[in-house]
Amino acid sequence: MATPLPDDFKCPISLEIMSDPVILSSGHTFDRSSIQRWLDSGHRNCPITKLPLSDSPVLIPNHALRSLISNYTLVSLPKLKTNPDPQTLISILTTPSSNLEEKLDSLDQLSRLAKCDSVLRRRLTESGAVSAVLRCVSSNVASLEEKALNLILHLSLDDDNKVGLVAEGAIGNLIAVLRGGGGYCRAVAATTLTSLALVEVNKGTIGAYPFAISTLVMLIESGNVRERREATTALFTICSFSDNRRRAVECGAVPVLLGVVGLGVERAIEVLGLLVKCKEGRIELGKYNCVSILVNAMKDGSSRCVQYGLYTVHLLCYYSETMCFEAVKEGVFEFCLGLLEDDNEKVRTNASNLVKVLKGKRNG
DSSP states (O other): OOOOOOGGGBOTTTOSBOSSEEEOTTSOEEEHHHHHHHHHTTOOBOTTTOOBOOSSOOOEEOHHHHHHHHHHHHHHSOOOOOOOOHHHHHHHHHOTTOOHHHHHHHHHHHHHHHTTOHHHHHHHHHTTHHHHHHHHHTSSOHHHHHHHHHHHHHHTTSHHHHHHHHHTTHHHHHHHHHHHSOHHHHHHHHHHHHHHTTSHHHHHHHHHSTTHHHHHHHHHHHSOHHHHHHHHHHHHHHTTSHHHHHHHHHTTHHHHHHHHHTTTOTHHHHHHHHHTTSHHHHHHHTTTTHHHHHHHHHHTSOHHHHHHHHHHHHHHHHHOHHHHHHHHHTTHHHHHHTTTTOSSHHHHHHHHHHHHHHHHHHHO
């Protein structure tokens, strides 16, 4: 008989054994998925103490507890029954008479198996199961949508599957979720778009899809912290394809990105570093007090933030004398001089290039 698991191993929210325990600033530990849903729902207080949290609560991995749970379950729990045949699970999804609980269980098991089994992922996509999973995504049943999205995300881990999922029409389903799904689902849908866009051939397809880029921009502007982060990452990946930069500018991405830079979304600067490469992006950036915003973000930002911020200001100044005047006024020249000995090579290079442009314009 298995020894009962300690209550400390259970998440206070789900009451299930934690697979990824994290510590909230209140000092209490929760399973990551459970507390993330709590936060994504707009709560900014600890579920236990009810004490207020910061706008961007930090979740610290509880490695010690995770190790304890792992070691305890290895010796205490009975061995699990053999997993059902994947084809049986697929049949449940494709059979109209299957009830909701059966479909939820099938999606759950397939997602768990697909997460760590590339052979099964390939088998699932080749079996025709994707269309059934996508129907679950668009079912308007929140629990079904959520589990189906998790499975689609896991299937997108392989490059061959990324192309196949796009061919099956996954982009349309993901955009529909971004436009009308729940908070957790919108974040997963944005993450999946990022995964699909890692294959070059998909970047153009996604960018040209109706409302794809405009929906990401909308989510960056009005989503919660996680949604903004995932949507900005998706836009960054998509805009590494040059044609999509103009599309993003036309969808109003520039003012939205400048707006969230001040809210701590550092990746917004990375997207601006791509948009500034096109003429339309530079013209749009010139309409706003962008240099001041970028300089303020760089002063407290990471090396990657500084790298892309310097690159953006460099190109703006290279093509516009007006931007040079604005940069000098904002103290960019002195800021760059302080970075010429930075540990990060790309930061040093971008700072040096910007100094040269500012000197050249001044001498000219």
